[in-house]
Amino acid sequence: MCLGIPGEVVEIMADRPDLAQVDVSGVRRAINIGLFEPGEINEGDWVLIHVGFALSKIDEAEATAAMDFLKSLGDAYADELTALRSSTID
Amino acid sequence: MRFVDEFRDAEQARALAARIAARCEPGRTYKFMEVCGGHTHTIYQHGLEDYLPERVELVHGPGCPVCVIPMGRVDDAIAIARRPEVILTSFGDMMRVPGGDGSFLDAKAAGADIRMVYSPLDALKIARQHPDRQVVFMAIGFETTAPSTAVTVLRAKAEGLTNFSVFCNHVTILPAIKAILDSPDQRLDGFLGPGHVSTVIGCEPYRFIAEQYAKPLVVAGFEPLDILHSIDMLLAQLAEGRCEIENQYSRVVPWDGNPTALKVLGDVLELRPFFEWRGLGFISHSALRLTEAYADFDAERRFDVPGVRVADPQSCQCGEVLKGVLKPWECKVFGTACTPETPIGTCMVSPEGACAAYYNFGRFRRQRLLQVTAR
Numbered sequence: 086m087c088l089g090i091p092g093e094v095v096e097i098m099a100d101r102p103d104l105a106q107v108d109v110s111g112v113r114r115a116i117n118i119g120l121f122e123p124g125e126i127n128e129g130d131w132v133l134i135h136v137g138f139a140l141s142k143i144d145e146a147e148a149t150a151a152m153d154f155l156k157s158l159g160d161a162y163a164d165e166l167t168a169l170r171s172s173t174i175d
Numbered sequence: 176m177r178f179v180d181e182f183r184d185a186e187q188a189r190a191l192a193a194r195i196a197a198r199c200e201p202g203r204t205y206k207f208m209e210v211c212g213g214h215t216h217t218i219y220q221h222g223l224e225d226y227l228p229e230r231v232e233l234v235h236g237p238g239c240p241v242c243v244i245p246m247g248r249v250d251d252a253i254a255i256a257r258r259p260e261v262i263l264t265s266f267g268d269m270m271r272v273p274g275g276d277g278s279f280l281d282a283k284a285a286g287a288d289i290r291m292v293y294s295p296l297d298a299l300k301i302a303r304q305h306p307d308r309q310v311v312f313m314a315i316g317f318e319t320t321a322p323s324t325a326v327t328v329l330r331a332k333a334e335g336l337t338n339f340s341v342f343c344n345h346v347t348i349l350p351a352i353k354a355i356l357d358s359p360d361q362r363l364d365g366f367l368g369p370g371h372v373s374t375v376i377g378c379e380p381y382r383f384i385a386e387q388y389a390k391p392l393v394v395a396g397f398e399p400l401d402i403l404h405s406i407d408m409l410l411a412q413l414a415e416g417r418c419e420i421e422n423q424y425s426r427v428v429p430w431d432g433n434p435t436a437l438k439v440l441g442d443v444l445e446l447r448p449f450f451e452w453r454g455l456g457f458i459s460h461s462a463l464r465l466t467e468a469y470a471d472f473d474a475e476r477r478f479d480v481p482g483v484r485v486a487d488p489q490s491c492q493c494g495e496v497l498k499g500v501l502k503p504w505e506c507k508v509f510g511t512a513c514t515p516e517t518p519i520g521t522c523m524v525s526p527e528g529a530c531a532a533y534y535n536f537g538r539f540r541r542q543r544l545l546q547v548t549a550r
């Protein structure tokens with residue numbers, strides 16, 4: 086829950102501007118971007134995701150570093166990623 | 176060597192450690208609290224205490240949202256979950272937290288419909304799929320997760336859902352820090368501020384810590400070097416006679432936080448007059464509930480919640496651990512009666528709890544230290 090997972094925004098959903106498709110370690114998932122004003126999050130941006138919501142914008146270098154760090158956590162990260170993968174928010 | 180593989184920045188860490196040691200005044204000891212459980216996890220996993228001079232002590236704080244939920248709230252949630260029409264949804268972190276009468280997992284095994292979700296929006300989806308059932312979301316977390324709950328409630332209202340509600344246990348970090356500063360049995364020299372909470376609230380709200388309590392705070396990132404760097408920044412402030420709020424984690428945390436998240440949070444959630452924290456007792460204005468405008472989505476109004484208070488087991492010393500008065504291994508039941516497999520207290524349940532982090536990593540510290548020395 087407290088882990089922020091980095092993801093790359095690949096698509097803002099046209100019919101639902103509060104949702105975006107992100108790529109997290111090669112897995113595509115919908116997340117909510119409603120904690121940002123419209124237009125603040127765009128395709129190609131990197132975000133930190135908490136419980137299905139983009140909470141902060143980061144750059145790609147930070148995303149890579151954050152992902153390396155998460156992987157070093159082992160089980161805690163694996164559990165969070167499994168939970169994210171099971172999530173199908175809409 | 177395993178240690179070096181785990182920690183590829185060991186050389187930089189040693190350089191920072193040398194600077195930290197050089198900044199310490201002779202004869203003075205330093206005690207810094209890392210507020211956030213994520214920091215505690217990093218400190219133990221990477222053996223960061225091995226890099227610090229003995230006179231710099233890290234004290235673990237109350238920033239693990241699972242750890243601070245009192246047992247009575249777990250029992251209240253289970254009482255709701257036992258109603259035949261209810262599906263209780265919860266983050267996985269909560270499932271093994273013991274209440275006075277067992278955990279969510281125990282209640283689930285006994286027939287209650289309790290489901291793990293990754294996001295409150297997953298809980299909302301379950302509500303849409305089961306219009307004949309009442310879906311309750313067990314909301315926990317500091318300001319990091321509270322805005323997500325707020326957005327979910329807004330969405331439920333927009334969709335006109337009448338079978339979704341929130342059992343709100345969101346807490347706010349500042350009153351907890353203040354309670355620790357007011358506590359007579361804790362003398363601290365500064366704080367490592369929580370990284371992700373600050374993403375939402377920003378750095379400005381911490382100013383009272385510097386201005387009223389004359390303690391420095393550095394908002395810190397979660398990687399080992401972030402923590403060492405933040406400790407170095409705290410020591411630099413003390414050495415230079417400064418007392419400020421600084422942001423080491425500026426690559427993620429904007430100084431003003433996330434204004435949109437704060438606005439949504441303020442629209443949907445409001446401070447409760449008081450809330451009980453495990454180990455810290457009742458703290459005024461330290462937790463959130465739904466505002467009157469969203470009362471229809473408040474599980475505490477929708478269901479008859481027993482509201483029982485349950486004292487922690489006598490053997491459990493989570494309270495002292497959460498206040499930083501006791502180290503995990505100083506608790507009477509640490510590693511014997513209380514383990515991650517059979518936790519007695521919350522600090523042993525969450526991977527970010529100080530006890531679980533120490534149990535999983537810290538107790539190997541001595542072996543690791545020997546490896547480093549042997550290099």
